[in-house]
Amino acid sequence: MRPNPEESQPALPAGLSPEGAHALYYFMRLTRSLEERLVNLYRQTKVIGGLFRSLGQEADAVGSAFALDRTKGDILAPLIRNLGSMLVQGATPLEVLRQYMAKAESPTRGRELNIHFNDLERGFLGQISHLGDMVPVMAGVTLSFRIRREPRVGMVYVGDGATSTGAFHEGMNFAAVQKLPLVVIVENNGYAYSTPLYRQTAVSALVAKAAGYGVAGVQADGNDVLAVYEVTRAAVERARSGGGVTLVELLTYRRTGHAEHDNQSYVPKEERTRWEANDPLDRYRDRLVANGWATEQQIQALDDRVLEEIATAVATCESEPMPEAESALGGVYANPSRLSPEWYRILDD
Amino acid sequence: MRPNPEESQPALPAGLSPEGAHALYYFMRLTRSLEERLVNLYRQTKVIGGLFRSLGQEADAVGSAFALDRTKGDILAPLIRNLGSMLVQGATPLEVLRQYMAKAESPTRGRELNIHFNDLERGFLGQISHLGDMVPVMAGVTLSFRIRREPRVGMVYVGDGATSTGAFHEGMNFAAVQKLPLVVIVENNGYAYSTPLYRQTAVSALVAKAAGYGVAGVQADGNDVLAVYEVTRAAVERARSGGGVTLVELLTYRRTGHAEHDNQSYVPKEERTRWEANDPLDRYRDRLVANGWATEQQIQALDDRVLEEIATAVATCESEPMPEAESALGGVYANPSRLSPEWYRILDD
């Protein structure tokens, strides 16, 4: 435990500075507000394709990503509901908006959607839709760390549903055998699309799967950002010091439908109400204030900053064009030659 | 426990009659001797393709299959080293020889090799080479039992190596969630081809995987045919009575190479010697005699019967032809029509 600056304040978790505590709040708020703005844009049909919310899961994404060390080149692979993790790693609201609105300047130049984009320098590798695939891929990323003796850590997110995939299993097992510096965050948010946990697996807690792979397993309250931070930080430390894989189960709840079109008719109302009362942002805000880690004014300032940043980003993004049609070509291969299949396109008429 | 016929004899395991005890020996001996004969034929290049032995694993195959109820329509899906299980279910030496020698009268008419053949009436479904695939398939077989409310049980064999496949994982999880009447026999024989267990998985006992699927898990000495029978029988009972899946880990050892061409250079010699001293047939024979469950003469008679049956089968098989070339056509679809791709063959010149 770090020395406590003010006698009256409870200590922050190990490794977390007062600025860090504020940053956690900032990123959670940024996630929440950016998604709210996206819902608006979606209703105005300015978002192309589906919109996936992480409402109620912001603590799990932000707290876990925050446990990585951005000075050491750690890398994470997020899921669709890990906008917060991407923001922590340095993805910007403007990039996210551009992706959702299919703009020419988006990181994928309009080729891929939503938060499917990456920047290995900043430390995030975008997922593809096929669930589970990022586990083997991150096993490979962390294998490169081990081969090169780099003290870097990888983190990969998996939903409760995605644990059923063969790719998850093969990647977990591979990483376990190779004792790779990988933290696997299993986000148990109760549902996979409409499928409740008990139809996805016969275990009642997904952390039970750790034993089957011979790796460490821990569970935490995914709506408590500090708890998330603490367990993940321990897992990151274990990974960095050669202790291998940890499966971290974070218990949380998907408060919206699978995507904006889904009205959640399959969800018992009480269940939703119960989890609304367990909002991770509210909880953390109250705790910040109650523990004297932040003042109301500081929080207000963070809220204001978030809204302003989003407003600026939206303004920039909205005025931008979509990509030129012809930019769909190119980039399938590193060195397009006259022999490239791209070249073999519409014949001259 | 059934009443003990002779005061001086220890009791047989529940469910096993004295005839059953002899049958176990018979099937183990039949497996061993048939494979020995196949090695001969292989050296004479009469076996086409590779030859896979189960030397030292006969107890695991025979004891587990014997725990099924052949009067109730139970079905098993064997692996390459489960010749013994196939024989228990009623596959004949002649069928096996025909398969290995690619004969026209073989169950697959020369289309598939070795013990890749099936008869759902007798209760065995042949594997394909792709490891792990039979787990989902047997989940489907047992799903049909449940849908139709039939009191039948399925059994599927998986090697230590095959537990790493995505197919194994998806099938296990599916069966676990659906609580299907399926017994999963994990044959831990120490190696997958040349790969030792510790390079295949980070768990030291594969039974640990049961917890990750929320199913029952048990472990037994795979070289003790009665122990195998007992644990498997309990698992079969559990399955039949609605208790769902059991993962049964049988500890055994692959005393030969992966196939006949493999000289096992990667295996420590002491290890092999140790397991040679733990031969399941020797052990069971000694126990039969020591416990008064069989006389030396009875055992000799069984040995003789086995050799005679094999000799007859070999004689029949050797004289038989391979299939006619044209028989390669047909049977891709149920109703070959003029539109079938088979029909679309070599154009008339």
Place this chain on the structure above:
Amino acid sequence: MTEVTYLEAIRQGLWEEMERDERVFLLGEDIGAYGGAFKVTEGFLKQFGDDRVIDTPISETAIVGAAAGAAHMGLRPVCEMQFMDFLSCAYSMLTNYVATARYRAGGLPTPLVIRGPVGGYVRGGPFHSQMPEAAYLHTPGLKIVCPATARDAKGLIKSAIRDEDPVLFFEHKYLYRRVRESLPEQEEILTPLGEARCAREGTDMCIITWSAMVFHALEAAEQLEREDGLSVEVLDLRTLLPMDDAAIDRTVKKTNRVLIAHEDTRTGGVAGEITARINERCFEYLDAPVRRVAALDVPLPFAPPLEDYVLPQTADLVRASRWLAAY
């Protein structure tokens, strides 16, 4: 006669077969309480119960493998892929286990249907827009069905369920709610697998196609008639495997100029196979090279201008047709 959508036609076909034959059952992700991502199976759980409408884990290999096992035992499984893009996860089980079962295992029956949405034009990005027929064309033992109309969607799903072999049933998601047709309520619709349909008669040239591209072809044909006075035949293959060679021969021999149009990428697409067959069987009847119109050889991008550029459009068909007619 009531107006039904393409989606509703599939729903009706499934429903009728489940009522007719108690061996038929459904399995897939979110098909029960939720009724499927596109609501094709809405109401089925309530009607048929959870032994016949099974919500599965996210395990495409297990879905296909379990369907095979149940099919061996005499049931008639119908699997839903949430998007056909995810059938790739069951590629090995499907091509190695399922497709070969009858041939290699002494006639082991494996009657099953794998159905689900395919296709683009919906801003789905590279993993929710695939038109993957070419990936499965080269596997003997499979059948591949790609209906374009509501009538065929209903008639073919029913035939697929009654078929003795594994059938891939590719539903074009762009058509789900855009196609509406009057279907007879009394008559049972059963469309045989393996038979193409002449969607439009013509004499100057033909467009051979299937699925959503049929509508582009019809649009192009009308425009070409109007603007160029060309008479364009449109052949809707409906089933790709087995392929209706007789119908292909007929239209080629009649029109002598052939355009093959598909939504999938050009290289390795099904048009290659069709071109080869035409070449082998009707070479002397060709007055011009067989032309292909297909997607460009890139993963399908997301942004509307990109997707529109990569996917074949009616204008592409018109341009290629004019080239053919002028040849």
Place this chain on the structure above:
Amino acid sequence: MTEVTYLEAIRQGLWEEMERDERVFLLGEDIGAYGGAFKVTEGFLKQFGDDRVIDTPISETAIVGAAAGAAHMGLRPVCEMQFMDFLSCAYSMLTNYVATARYRAGGLPTPLVIRGPVGGYVRGGPFHSQMPEAAYLHTPGLKIVCPATARDAKGLIKSAIRDEDPVLFFEHKYLYRRVRESLPEQEEILTPLGEARCAREGTDMCIITWSAMVFHALEAAEQLEREDGLSVEVLDLRTLLPMDDAAIDRTVKKTNRVLIAHEDTRTGGVAGEITARINERCFEYLDAPVRRVAALDVPLPFAPPLEDYVLPQTADLVRASRWLAAY
């Protein structure tokens, strides 16, 4: 110059690249202590250590996925499939994740090689004999290499490892120990991807083929020269993706009669694509229909008479060539 087998040539190519570039590493099942099912990597573990020669669990999806991750980070993974038949287990990872990475993810590099044995004529049965090039042809982003000679096997594996994109490297197991050639010891052999090789000059007709079928084609060509006085050109494509259209055009325009031969089944095989390309680009040069010789459309059976009947043989090439020449 020493005589080396096709297998030894691959071994040498791998060895040289591992010595040259420390980013190159190997992963696969039983490739370490055992040296691989066919002993291609024998001695590598001892030389390069277990960070660069990694024995993996039986997890093809993990092998390919992990290779992709390591490749993103700048390493140069070379995966071995014990048999290419098992690459089907990684089909989704390969076609969806690996092949699209550069295109969809802002140029994300994924240089990796997946190598291993393909092909029949070895009594391997349906799951150890596949020639699966057609399954991957229709995925933009992949390259597919199928060497026939020892020289090409060495030169192409080296180029594949140096390539910036994912390469499938299909080694024909029938050729492993049957092909023997003298290779120069000093000269470094680097065969560029995407360039066909004229294996035999001829003027009356051409056979376009690759992998083991090249030898059948050469045999047929010799027989046809001897018995019929025909001059047959043989074009060994070597790389199927990208395809060397210029070389194909050249031989078609020169010989005007084309036979395409492949070991894979006919329907959906690569010959369809080649036929379509020839048709589009050289239609006026064709004096006869393009003919295909391929395996029959069944899973490859095991028994020798069956396998021999299903797979194309030299006699099939001779017969089809005579038909073409007489057309």
